[in-house]
Amino acid sequence: MKRILIFILALNFVSKPVLKADEGMWLPMLLGEQVYADMVKKGLKISKEQLYSINQASIKDAIVIFGGGCTAEIVSKEGLIFTNHHCGYNAIAAASTVEHNYLDDGFWAKSKNEEISAKGVSVQFLVKIADVTDKVNEKIKDLSASELSQKLNGIMAEIASKETEGTALEGRVVSMFKGNQFLLFVYERYKDVRLVGTPPQNVGKFGGDTDNWEWPRHTCDFSVFRVYTNKEGKPADYSADNVPMKPKYSLPVSIKGIKDGDFAMVYGYPGGTNRYETSFGVKLKTDVENPSLVSLRDTRLKLMFDEMKKDTKTKLQLAGSYAGIANYWKFFDGETKQLLKFKTYEEKQANEAAFTAWAKGKPEFENIFAEYSKIYDAWRPYAKQRVYLNEGILGSPLIAFAGALQKFDVALTRGDKDISKTTDALKKAWKAFYESENVASDKNILAFVTQEFYTQVDQAQHPKGFYNWLSGKFGDLKNKQAFTLFADHVFNNTFLLDSVKWNAFISNPDTAKLHKDAAYMVANAFNSNFSNNYQKYFTDFNAQNFYLGRAYLKGVLEMNKGKKMYPDANFTMRVSYGHVKSYVPRDGVKYSHVCTMQGVLDKYKPKDYEFDLPAKFVELAKKKDFGQYVDAATKDLVVCYITTNDITGGNSGSPIMNANGELIGLCFDGNYEALSHKIAFDKDLNRTINVDIRYVLWVIDKLGGASNIIAELDLKK
Numbered sequence: 137m138k139r140i141l142i143f144i145l146a147l148n149f150v151s152k153p154v155l156k157a158d159e160g161m162w163l164p165m166l167l168g169e170q171v172y173a174d175m176v177k178k179g180l181k182i183s184k185e186q187l188y189s190i191n192q193a194s195i196k197d198a199i200v201i202f203g204g205g206c207t208a209e210i211v212s213k214e215g216l217i218f219t220n221h222h223c224g225y226n227a228i229a230a231a232s233t234v235e236h237n238y239l240d241d242g243f244w245a246k247s248k249n250e251e252i253s254a255k256g257v258s259v260q261f262l263v264k265i266a267d268v269t270d271k272v273n274e275k276i277k278d279l280s281a282s283e284l285s286q287k288l289n290g291i292m293a294e295i296a297s298k299e300t301e302g303t304a305l306e307g308r309v310v311s312m313f314k315g316n317q318f319l320l321f322v323y324e325r326y327k328d329v330r331l332v333g334t335p336p337q338n339v340g341k342f343g344g345d346t347d348n349w350e351w352p353r354h355t356c357d358f359s360v361f362r363v364y365t366n367k368e369g370k371p372a373d374y375s376a377d378n379v380p381m382k383p384k385y386s387l388p389v390s391i392k393g394i395k396d397g398d399f400a401m402v403y404g405y406p407g408g409t410n411r412y413e414t415s416f417g418v419k420l421k422t423d424v425e426n427p428s429l430v431s432l433r434d435t436r437l438k439l440m441f442d443e444m445k446k447d448t449k450t451k452l453q454l455a456g457s458y459a460g461i462a463n464y465w466k467f468f469d470g471e472t473k474q475l476l477k478f479k480t481y482e483e484k485q486a487n488e489a490a491f492t493a494w495a496k497g498k499p500e501f502e503n504i505f506a507e508y509s510k511i512y513d514a515w516r517p518y519a520k521q522r523v524y525l526n527e528g529i530l531g532s533p534l535i536a537f538a539g540a541l542q543k544f545d546v547a548l549t550r551g552d553k554d555i556s557k558t559t560d561a562l563k564k565a566w567k568a569f570y571e572s573e574n575v576a577s578d579k580n581i582l583a584f585v586t587q588e589f590y591t592q593v594d595q596a597q598h599p600k601g602f603y604n605w606l607s608g609k610f611g612d613l614k615n616k617q618a619f620t621l622f623a624d625h626v627f628n629n630t631f632l633l634d635s636v637k638w639n640a641f642i643s644n645p646d647t648a649k650l651h652k653d654a655a656y657m658v659a660n661a662f663n664s665n666f667s668n669n670y671q672k673y674f675t676d677f678n679a680q681n682f683y684l685g686r687a688y689l690k691g692v693l694e695m696n697k698g699k700k701m702y703p704d705a706n707f708t709m710r711v712s713y714g715h716v717k718s719y720v721p722r723d724g725v726k727y728s729h730v731c732t733m734q735g736v737l738d739k740y741k742p743k744d745y746e747f748d749l750p751a752k753f754v755e756l757a758k759k760k761d762f763g764q765y766v767d768a769a770t771k772d773l774v775v776c777y778i779t780t781n782d783i784t785g786g787n788s789g790s791p792i793m794n795a796n797g798e799l800i801g802l803c804f805d806g807n808y809e810a811l812s813h814k815i816a817f818d819k820d821l822n823r824t825i826n827v828d829i830r831y832v833l834w835v836i837d838k839l840g841g842a843s844n845i846i847a848e849l850d851l852k853k
Contacts (some may be wrong), residue, residue: 138287144153158714158780159817163319164196165189165265167711172558181795187711190264193798197385199709200363201260201323202789203227207371207404208259208361209791210819211389211647211799212848215363215381216332216834217259220804221340222463223357226456227254228334234448239455239511242336242750244840246551251330251362253374259363260306260323266438268309271295272318285679288315290564293822296320304371312703314412315686316693321708326371328378333842335359336750341625342736344746345462347469353776353825354736355803358762360845387791390852391799391830393767394491394499395776396729398716398717399795400779401801402824407786412689413483414505414847416512417532418475420519428474428523432588443577445745454574457533462487462492465491470811480816491688494695501691507684513676518670521597529662534578534798537569537782538632539659541650548647560643566638568675568679575627582658583623587616589662629654707786715782719823721809730828732772733757755835764853778823785812792826798852801826 162171165188172184188196202208206223210216221228224240229250232238245251275291289309295308299320302558306323319817335356342355363381366372410417440458444451475481488505495501530536544562547555590603590613603613610625611618630653633638641649650656695703702710720731736759741747749757760772769775780791783803789794790803805825810818833849836842 137172141471144167158712158822159782159819160700160711161409161705161782161784162713163265163531164403164709168700174403174700175208178713178715179795180713181402182797185243186292186797190669193385194404195385195387195793196262196709198383198387199262199405201707202258202361203404204409205786206788207786210381210383210386210405211797212386212850213382214848215383216386216845216848217363218358218791218799218802219361220357220802221334221337221359222357222459222804223789224254224257224331224334224361225459226332227257227361227458228337228359229452230255231331232452234452235554237448237452238306238331239337239452240448241845242334242339242840243331244333244836244842244845245331246842248846250360251332251658254329254331254361255374255408257329257361258325258327260325263322264322265306265322266299266320267317268295268299268320268517269318269321271730272309281679281683282676284315285675287382289700290711292318296610300843308769310706310708312706313693313701314689314704315682316689317703319708326363326365326381328372328374330362330364331359332362333360333836333840333845338748338750339753339835339839340748341404341459342740342747345466346746347656348466349805349811351778351807351823351825352620352735353805354731354739355804355827356831356835357827358802358835360520360836365641371520386850387797388850388852389829389833390796390800390850391765392794393769393830394716394730394777394794394800394828395719395769395809396716398749399713400716400781401709401710401711401793401795402779402781402783402787402790402799402804403793404783404787404790405707406710407707409705410675410687411704411815411817412692413484413815414688415488415507418484420512420516421815422472422475422481423521424516424519428592429482429519429527430465430469430472432524432527432531432585433461435584435588437462437465439584440574440577441578442580443574450574453572454577458571470808471732471814474489474810474818475815477723478525478812478816478818480812485818491691491695498691501687504684504688508682511677511680511684514552515673516598517594517719518673521593521670522666522674524585524589524593525662525666529584529591529658532578532582533569533573534630534632534655535582535662537565538602538630538653538655539663540565541656542660542663544645544651545647545656545660548645548650555645559645563642570633570635570638573633575633579627582626583616583619586614586658597665597670599661602661604667626654626658630655630656642646676846678723705784705786712782714782714824716777717780717823719778719821721807721821726777730767730770730774732767732770732774732776733760733762734772736775750839753839762834765834765837767830770789772826774828776825776827778807778825780822781812781824782817782822783824787824794825796852799829802830802832 186194188194198210200208202219202223208217209217211218225377228238253586296309301308307320309320310319339356350745364378366378367380409659440454444454544558606622607613609620632655716729720726739747740749762773787803792801792803794800803824805827810822837846
């Protein structure tokens with residue numbers, strides 16, 4: 137039976153389109169008639185030009201990159217933007233103090249004068265795209281695998297720079313289909329962004345890590361910002377004289393509600409997928425990389441949380457870092473389980489067998505997977521060490537900052553004359569590190585990760601002499617106490633935690649002093665061990681992997697010529713489409729497509745870290761004071777709902793729209809049962825979790841009392 141199943145999968149790979157139901161992150165500017173026709177068939181009611189147009193305002197003009205890693209959308213004619221609470225989290229934390237704790241208490245600007253500058257946050261609007269494949273190919277046509285790996289990014293950057301030369305615009309050339317197509321994306325960046333509103337985090341993060349990646353969900357994950365320009369409507373640094381942006385397009389907001397089966401469309405900037413990953417890559421991920429990462433992050437989070445529980449100051453200090461680490465700790469745990477559960481490795485092998493059969497007699501393609509086998513065999517013995525370095529040793533903020541000084545050390549040793557730019561950058565980096573550093577948790581993290589590296593990584597790959605020194609100075613390495621004493625030693629013998637000593641060093645840099653610093657000695661030992669002995673294997677692996685991947689995808693495109701295919705996500709603008717849809721995660725269980733306020737109250741636990749709620753919120757909810765936001769079908773307030781849209785990280789904050797292109801919610805998560813989605817989309821279980829726009833507006837209006845924000849919106853009732 138198993139052989140028959142694999143054979144059928146192989147036939148499917150060759151004879152059927154690559155696209156599955158609702159799968160696809162499509163470039164809106166290159167939709168094609170086939171994809172657009174499918175969107176219309178599934179319920180879309182607007183034209184292709186309304187989706188994306190170069191010559192007139194369209195939906196694409198309302199979609200922005202927020203802060204470098206999320207998506208946001210323009211929702212008013214005065215530059216108001218919505219995104220997720222977790223996307224605005226660092227800006228909210230930075231604006232907060234113990235006296236004005238906007239993370240815990242929320243914040244609502246009742247007038248534009250009360251809005252708070254979100255320092256360091258910018259938004260980027262897509263201006264245009266151009267196909268530059270021929271230009272790139274001309275420069276890379278004769279390059280070997282190692283040369284391609286070394287030079288490609290520089291070539292793409294050079295082309296982008298030339299295309300935007302003499303303008304204030306920013307260009308990025310991006311590889312599609314693993315280097316078989318190259319597109320130039322041109323953006324305009326606006327730097328004056330201000331915080332307008334945020335719910336208290338026990339609303340915006342309701343459910344915390346317990347509910348992360350889970351359905352049912354009751355999180356009101358949103359925050360509100362505004363984009364400002366100078367008086368001429370151009371991008372400008374923050375100034376009190378700046379004015380709210382007048383955007384080309386803003387999304388209308390629908391409070392008509394949704395029902396099971398409704399068309400749903402998502403615009404945004406999905407960060408990265410690897411849907412064309414090989415079976416070798418899947419196995420390395422499930423056997424080595426993910427389990428190592430999850431184990432290390434699990435304990436690091438516990439050690440941080442132990443300190444965060446003690447006082448508000450520490451909680452604020454570590455909040456952003458903790459949230460970032462926790463998010464993908466759970467993701468990679470779920471990804472591994474789903475890849476194994478759905479036998480993705482075996483499915484990839486079947487696909488590869490079909491490809492190899494197709495490639496027989498085609499010299500360009502027929503030996504690709506034999507070569508893949510060789511490069512993975514060469515790298516696999518060292519893969520674990522790399523994870524334990526990056527997620528372990530460099531998971532200590534102190535050691536990570538110390539490691540960042542290595543290039544500075546090299547420049548000093550070489551006697552570089554002009555290091556002022558590097559020095560200025562290090563001053564800023566140290567200030568950020570110093571303000572966020574929590575010594576108590578970091579000291580425990582360093583003790584833990586150093587012990588884990590010792591016990592989990594092949595001893596032949598340890599930094600030469602390091603653990604002999606550690607045991608000679610602090611005792612038997614079988615005992616945890618030795619590593620605790622070691623961590624104490626490092627923290628007691630570094631000038632990186634002393635502002636006076638740091639300022640003295642950076643004002644008059646001295647390599648001898650740096651080399652005596654305990655934290656730098658640790659970072660240097662581990663980083664140099666990898667760079668001197670193992671980096672060459674990793675570099676060669678990456679070069680060969682990209683080279684083979686490019687050839688493989690070229691073959692896949694030839695094999696599937698004329699069929700609908702989309703490139704992997706790479707933080708470029710995409711649209712996905714599907715439906716509001718309930719699902720059956722396992723036998724005997726069916727999940728509704730919506731969650732309501734009743735579920736929020738059912739989960740409510742006073743004074744609980746993850747499930748507490750403001751007293752006013754509970755009062756309003758119990759009274760069912762939902763106003764115009766009440767759902768006609770449930771007679772309750774719908775708080776979240778699920779759709780079949782294809783999204784990934786970077787889509788956080790993306791608008792989810794109905795068939796008329798009206799905003800009906802914000803995407804903020806995926807479901808645990810389909811966390812394999814970066815590599816394999818599951819047509820039955822994949823769901824996007826969205827906060828209902830009516831819940832967002834209820835919190836702004838009823839809880840926050842910010843009717844001024846509601847008044848700006850173009851509400852469709």
